[in-house]
Amino acid sequence: MSFNKKSLEDINVKGKKVLVRCDFNVPIVEGKITDENRLLGAIPTIEYLVNNNAKVILCSHLGKPKGEPKPELSLSPVAARLSELLNKKIIFAADDNVVGDKAKSAISDMNDGDIVLLQNTRFRKEETKNEENYSKELASLCDLFVNDAFGTAHRAHCSTVGVTEFVEESVCGYLIQKELKFLGEAIENAEKPFTAILGGSKVSDKINVINNLLEKVDNLLIGGAMAYTFLKAKDYKMGISRVEEDKIDYALEMMDKAKEKGVKLYLPIDHVVATEFDKNANPVITEDENIQDGYMALDIGPKTRELYAEVIAKSKTIIWNGPMGVFEFENFNKGTIAVGEAMANCDGITIIGGGDSAAAVNIFGLGDKMTHISTGGGASLEFLEGKELPGIVALNDK
Numbered sequence: 001m002s003f004n005k006k007s008l009e010d011i012n013v014k015g016k017k018v019l020v021r022c023d024f025n026v027p028i029v030e031g032k033i034t035d036e037n038r039l040l041g042a043i044p045t046i047e048y049l050v051n052n053n054a055k056v057i058l059c060s061h062l063g064k065p066k067g068e069p070k071p072e073l074s075l076s077p078v079a080a081r082l083s084e085l086l087n088k089k090i091i092f093a094a095d096d097n098v099v100g101d102k103a104k105s106a107i108s109d110m111n112d113g114d115i116v117l118l119q120n121t122r123f124r125k126e127e128t129k130n131e132e133n134y135s136k137e138l139a140s141l142c143d144l145f146v147n148d149a150f151g152t153a154h155r156a157h158c159s160t161v162g163v164t165e166f167v168e169e170s171v172c173g174y175l176i177q178k179e180l181k182f183l184g185e186a187i188e189n190a191e192k193p194f195t196a197i198l199g200g201s202k203v204s205d206k207i208n209v210i211n212n213l214l215e216k217v218d219n220l221l222i223g224g225a226m227a228y229t230f231l232k233a234k235d236y237k238m239g240i241s242r243v244e245e246d247k248i249d250y251a252l253e254m255m256d257k258a259k260e261k262g263v264k265l266y267l268p269i270d271h272v273v274a275t276e277f278d279k280n281a282n283p284v285i286t287e288d289e290n291i292q293d294g295y296m297a298l299d300i301g302p303k304t305r306e307l308y309a310e311v312i313a314k315s316k317t318i319i320w321n322g323p324m325g326v327f328e329f330e331n332f333n334k335g336t337i338a339v340g341e342a343m344a345n346c347d348g349i350t351i352i353g354g355g356d357s358a359a360a361v362n363i364f365g366l367g368d369k370m371t372h373i374s375t376g377g378g379a380s381l382e383f384l385e386g387k388e389l390p391g392i393v394a395l396n397d398k
Helices: 037-051 076-086 101-108 132-139 162-166 174-188 203-213 226-233 245-261 302-313 334-344 355-363 378-384
Strands: 017-021 055-059 091-093 115-118 144-147 169-172 194-198 219-222 264-266 271-274 296-300 317-321 349-352
Touching (some): 017 037, 076 091, 076 115, 101 115, 132 162, 144 162, 169 174, 174 317, 194 203, 194 302, 203 226, 219 226, 219 302, 296 334, 302 334, 317 378, 349 355
Parallel strands (some): 017 055, 017 144, 055 115, 091 115, 144 169, 194 219, 194 317, 219 264, 317 349
Antiparallel strands (some): 271 296
């Protein structure tokens, strides 16, 4: 996959109708947006287009309306809040057909620098099937296409891929440009030592990620529940911790591969355990890798935290995906915080690969100390697996 894609600044947008695919898939509770990070992330691209006198047409999906209009999944609250954030009126084209007469008339009334937001792209069933008729309809609204929705770049939908076939230029916005620079370049040309930290609950979610990263990294630190499958594979006692029995052979294979590639693979050397999965459970620290009967591990222990922090401190590039324990429970969040703090204090390039790790560093107030926090969950994982993302492939190369 080429990381050298045309961006906003490679095209002339003055007076042009520019369709921008954003990621406004935000949590809305009783009409109020509870997390605005994705809106804030879209602002630099929108402002650039407005300041350069484009006619800006925004589009995005929200939730899973499954191809039919659902009022509770309307983008109307996004238009209202975005108007406040940009301090500029946004016309919301409340058109259940997304590209119907209401949308067309709102667009034909636009002056340079105006902004229109289309209705949820998934109100049409063609969207997720990438059907040509809908892609053409979207393309007919605009002259140029900008994709700035990294979070959906791993999906070949009408508004991410299909539309690119029917417009003269398709380029990336600032968000995707940043993702390509950090996620793409960092993985392909990382400054060494290069350390990856993987956590989360299941080995099965990260099989291809582990496999791909072992080709590139110097150190791989494993935490979270996926570590217990690896430790079980080394014959340690895991009590009643979560172990994926059917992935034990795979864990052995990966440990052999690490050895063969000269990658240091680190596993927890102690744990914080409890008798039940409960936020008020009494935390007990183990002596070593073994977990006594009747106990389950819910976080990495203090010795492991120290060991992982030492490896991080000596690294020049670090990429982290997945928490070290049940970070939502205060008694079991110390491992995730320790990794976050070690990265915040590190002088190297620090990248958070989306998902729960991104949520965790923001909750613990460490977000602004990272070089880059990826905006994609699934997209970041596929990137780490070395897969091509259709939404990126479809953009014009420089």
